[in-house]
Amino acid sequence: MNTFGRIVRVSIFGESHGAMVGVTIDGLPHGIKLNADDFTDDLARRRAGAIGTTPRVEGDIPEIATGWFNGYTTGAPLTILFRNENTKSGDYDKLKDVPRPGHSDFVAYHKFDGYNDYRGGGHFSGRLTLGLVAAGVVAKKVIPQVSIEARLIEAGGKTNIDEAIAEAQKQNDSIGGIVECVATGIPIGLGEPFFDSAESVISHLAFSIPAVKGIEFGSGFAASRMRGSEHNDLITDSSGSTATNHAGGINGGITNGNPLVFRIAVKPTSSIAKPQQTLNLKTRKTESLTVQGRHDTCIALRVPVVAEAITAIALADLLLTERARKNR
Numbered sequence: 001m002n003t004f005g006r007i008v009r010v011s012i013f014g015e016s017h018g019a020m021v022g023v024t025i026d027g028l029p030h031g032i033k034l035n036a037d038d039f040t041d042d043l044a045r046r047r048a049g050a051i052g053t054t055p056r057v058e059g060d061i062p063e064i065a066t067g068w069f070n071g072y073t074t075g076a077p078l079t080i081l082f083r084n085e086n087t088k089s090g091d092y093d094k095l096k097d098v099p100r101p102g103h104s105d106f107v108a109y110h111k112f113d114g115y116n117d118y119r120g121g122g123h124f125s126g127r128l129t130l131g132l133v134a135a136g137v138v139a140k141k142v143i144p145q146v147s148i149e150a151r152l153i154e155a156g157g158k159t160n161i162d163e164a165i166a167e168a169q170k171q172n173d174s175i176g177g178i179v180e181c182v183a184t185g186i187p188i189g190l191g192e193p194f195f196d197s198a199e200s201v202i203s204h205l206a207f208s209i210p211a212v213k214g215i216e217f218g219s220g221f222a223a224s225r226m227r228g229s230e231h232n233d234l235i236t237d238s239s240g241s242t243a244t245n246h247a248g249g250i251n252g253g254i255t256n257g258n259p260l261v262f263r264i265a266v267k268p269t270s271s272i273a274k275p276q277q278t279l280n281l282k283t284r285k286t287e288s289l290t291v292q293g294r295h296d297t298c299i300a301l302r303v304p305v306v307a308e309a310i311t312a313i314a315l316a317d318l319l320l321t322e323r324a325r326k327n328r
């Protein structure tokens, strides 16, 4: 239920205000050179602290707990964990009975019959993306020939991101954003024609990032308004390079050797300091709720490195799956 992948199997665990969050990666090749320092850059890109991000700043120190010895992966399940040290669970006392509109509180309460850890979003928290980023660092080592780069291209519908954040904050509100991810150096042939198409595998993982509500590859939804003569990517050489890349690097569910390009839509943070109507689970009556606590104004600011991580996880699994298929 918390595991994804065919060969490289990634399981994430933990709660926002519990002891820890983390990831276990099974099926990894042994002998991958790995050190705690390898995680530093990507973890720093996900960490809070910048304007528009949550004031809950954590150390996010990776502890490589299993599957690692003398600086290399051993081939046993690799576990990386992160202690939660800066929790303010009192912020959530009131929310126990009053689910925040737009967050997971209401569905978590019903699905788990009230046994869910509601503090800081519990297991649903964006904090769980620490495990995804850690897995991404390792997955990038499985596919060294691929380079992946994601960036925030707009927030709150604007390309002037600082301005969009300042405006939202002034109004006690939040904003969403669009993150674009580009990966180059991908061999031709990863992915399957139907259920495990490269788009499906990437999308499956993309929707494992809390607050992601949409994804498009290449020209995406705009393709529906183009003519074939416009949309077709003309092949220009024997390596399969194309003059344009409306396909976003995938045809027939299979990578075509051109850059993989996708964009994800991140919704505005649901926890906002503006009164909104919700249900009181005890009284069964609706009431007004103003969410207090420490929240991101724009979650999308912290998503690019997570998008890179899920891309690396997807491509590593697809690559190892393809190698296994070819060697049958």
Ligand SMILES: Cc1cc2nc3c(=O)[nH]c(=O)nc-3n(C[C@H](O)[C@H](O)[C@H](O)COP(=O)(O)O)c2cc1C
Pocket: 054, 102, 103, 104, 121, 124, 125, 126, 127, 129, 209, 210, 211, 212, 267, 269, 270, 271, 294, 295, 296, 299, 302, 303
């Ligand atoms: C990096 C990251 C940070 C997040 N920070 C917050 C936050 O501060 N406050 C909040 O309400 N939601 C935050 N979220 C989003 C919630 O976790 C998410 O909306 C919730 O789990 C419900 O899932 P859904 O939005 O996919 O339906 C964050 C998500 C990510 C990926």
Ligand SMILES: C=C(O[C@@H]1CC(C(=O)O)=C[C@@H](OP(=O)(O)O)[C@H]1O)C(=O)O
Pocket: 016, 054, 055, 056, 058, 087, 088, 091, 119, 120, 121, 124, 125, 126, 127, 128, 210, 293, 294, 295, 296
């Ligand atoms: C802690 C992180 O983000 C958290 C994600 C989150 C949520 O609802 O997803 C809500 C907030 O939690 P809290 O109320 O405990 O401060 C964020 O701070 C993190 O990303 O490391």
